[in-house]
Amino acid sequence: MPPDKPDVLHGSLVLMVLRTLDSMGPQHGWGIARRIEQTSGDVLELNQGSLYPALLRLEQLGWIASKWGTSENNRRARFYSITRAGKKQLASETENWERISGIISRFLRPGGASS
């Protein structure tokens, strides 16, 4: 199955999920959503529903794993954690992202595209 088309929003959601799990350790879905919103300074209002199919897809790809456990308020919840393959993917996507954003910002500098 070919990887999804590089959809910037979708791609960035993957990057954000992986980064969140990498820095915070195992998290449940709501925690991930909350963290993403907080990090963006509540500027980015995530459509929370779209998070779950994305998590399932990442799990199918083997980048994250999930386990049922007990939450901080003693409820049954599903916890996601990043796998070794996920870390590798995070590294390469981070690099990718930086390269692209570098290119874009060079374009956006005054006189960037005409030189």
Next chain:
Amino acid sequence: MKCLRVLWHRFAGMLSKDRLERDLEDELAFHLQMETAALIRRGMPPEEARFSALRRFGGIARTKETYRETGGFPMIEVFWQDVRFAFRMLRRNPGFSLLAILCLTLGIGANATVFSWIEGILLRPFPLVDNQERMMAITGTSRGVPGHTDVSRPDYQDFARDCTAFDAFIVDRITGITLSVGDRAERAPASIVSSNYFDALGVHPILGRGFEPAEDVGRNAHPVTVISYKVWRERYRGDPGIIGKAQMLNGVPHTIIGVAPEDFHGTFVGWAMQFWLPLSMQELFDPGGYKLEDRGARWIEGFVRLKPGVSHQQAQSEISAVAKQLEDAYPATNRGRGIQLYPLWQTPFNKAGTLLPTLRLSLAVAIAVLLIACANVSNLLLLRSFRRRHEMTVRLAIGSTRRRVFAQLLTEGSILAAFAAAGGLALAYTCRNLFVLLLPARSGVSMYLPGELDWRVLALSTGVCAVSTLLFALVPAIQASDIDLAGAMRAESGGVVGGGRRALVRSILVQVQVALSFLLLVGTGLLMRSLRAVEATNPGFSTANVLATTIDFAAAGHNRDRTRNFQELLIERLQSLAGVQSAAFTGLAPFTVRSYQSASITVEGYEAPPDQQITVDFVGVGPSYFATMGIPLVEGRAFAHTDTNTAPPVAIINEVMASQYWKGLDPVGRRFQAKGQWLQVVGIARMSKYENLTEIPRPFYYTPLLQTGGGSGLEVRTALPPETLTKALRSEIQRLDSSLILGEVITMREQVGRTTAVQRTALAMLALFGGLALLLAAIGLYGVMSYTVSQRMREFGLRMALGADTADLLRGVIRHGLTLTAAGILLGIVITMVLTKLVANLLYHVSPRDPFTFGAAGVVMAIASLAACLVPAWRASRTDPVRALRS
């Protein structure tokens, strides 16, 4: 790697769908609780917090749907859903389902059956034989003479030596043999084959061996035989020690050296061989003397196998070049002689060539029947989809996509087709060996024309099924999924629906059916008229009151003198029998399966074109042959008892030969040379037919049997019904010489009738399918008419209320039906004009565009459609205006 993992997860997800669903349910519930709690903590009232959480989540149902699609295989799941639903729909309407499946089964079954015939008879006719696609039939040609000749043994050896494009040259000459079993004698089909026969074909005897190269040579030196599995099982009861035992064949003991495998029946399409004999025994089994070293004796039929990668053209051009060299090297025997290779399915010397036009026609007919069946089912589906439009409208209105509705309808079509395919293949399996039944039975010959249901036939049939599914299910599916929602909702309460474009599609489908049925009707009519014309043809001899049979002198080991004495004695005895008017022997009676001998001739005073040889067929006949057969002599005299060995050689020629080579001169008293002997023409016989009724008039001459010897055919002319004479004939022969075996006794009328077998077969085939097609078309028309009537009930009611009477309505409906038919017939005339070319080579003295036949087919079609319209019309005329307007 990554793809596999995803696939695996999806697959696992599909299997544990319920758990996945429950987990998601829990997970989402947890998320919403957490979100709500967080919002409450920030000071939102609980009620508002819950709504806000739901809003921020953005559509639970949609999330679940996306989640499910990611988690499993939605397409497969949807497909299963469709299949289950389709089964429910088909069960709910069993009448419709059965009718549709029956129509398609007939269409697909007819095609699969014809495919299996073509595969088994034309394309892979020889079970167990390797590399049949590289085999070609080899025949000779004679410049200036149409048709094919056989090949001589010395030429054959030169081709095998000088050609490089071939793996093998195989001799396979069919012959009949007489085998003695105790004091009984039987006839059996056999083949004279070259020693490489079994090896080259890749067929290995299950007991003993095949032939060895030494057995190709030496005049009558190797009386050995390979027997068929069936003979071994039935005649020798599967004796394991059969090898080395002797069997009398044509009066000579032969050693059995091998038993062929069970499914091997030789390489002559149409017949199952029972014995194979080596080339060296040619003289014993093939009439006309020893021919193995005679370049002028053309008697070999056979096959070549091309080396891998050699094209037909390359093979043909190489062998033609070698034939040209032989023409230069041996002008006396080979002037004007060439070689023609044929693909197996066009083999001219066995049944493949004669059945080719019939099978081709069968295929065209089967396809027409399938198209009619498809149009019919398509129409049925359309009618039903109008009845289901309420369901479709609701489904679309509550959010089903048009694609889903379309897929659903296509699935229903596929299920119908799948049932029909299974039924069709079962039908084909049952009918695969029935082709032989279409041919007239012939005593003493085991006809063998099996169909073959191999993977190629199965694949092709499946393809046909898929194409037909598209054909019949696509139009209704497109139409039904293309509902104008608003319009349909409004129209739901009554009024005109399914009008306009849809009615047009239905009419077109009916017209296609009518057109195709018309085509088949015209085909049937043409063949019927042609057969009439053939049967009305005068063969040039009397068929009434003439009885024909054969006596096998060679098998009894009689020499020439003994044969002649017996013949004279028998004729004398027969002519003294009550009722017998005259009797005569002949080398070969007319209209048998065997062909006449031919000779190269030189006519005194006639200059042949430099690169051609005049070749004319001839036969030896006894003194009263012309009187017995009722062939008048237009000039000169018949043969006399004095035309013996000691008298000068004489001949009687036919009218065509006289006019072709003597051009206005009187040939009587003049001479021509044949087989190194000068013959004096003593008489001219009226033109007659020699092998079949449709042959073109050709030159022919007769020689006296008393001079040439031989003569195994016996003709008897009687004043009584010929059948009553059979017993007397047998007992006379038995009394004179009990070692002689009498062949089949048959009237000339019957013998002539057998030669029209091909036309009869084709006619039977077309009549069968034509009737079927007519029935299907009538059903289709009936369906459309009765639906139209049921839709127009209100209109009829209104018209009656306004003063129309019963007859008006009746006339109106019938006029509508006949208009549809007329349009179909017009279309049919156009199609038929183009397609009757297919039967042109089966037609005799009938134009493929015979106006009478077209007219008759039109009338039949019109009557059938009138019958189909009557019930709907009657129903329309019985409309109760009050009830119709109220409903």
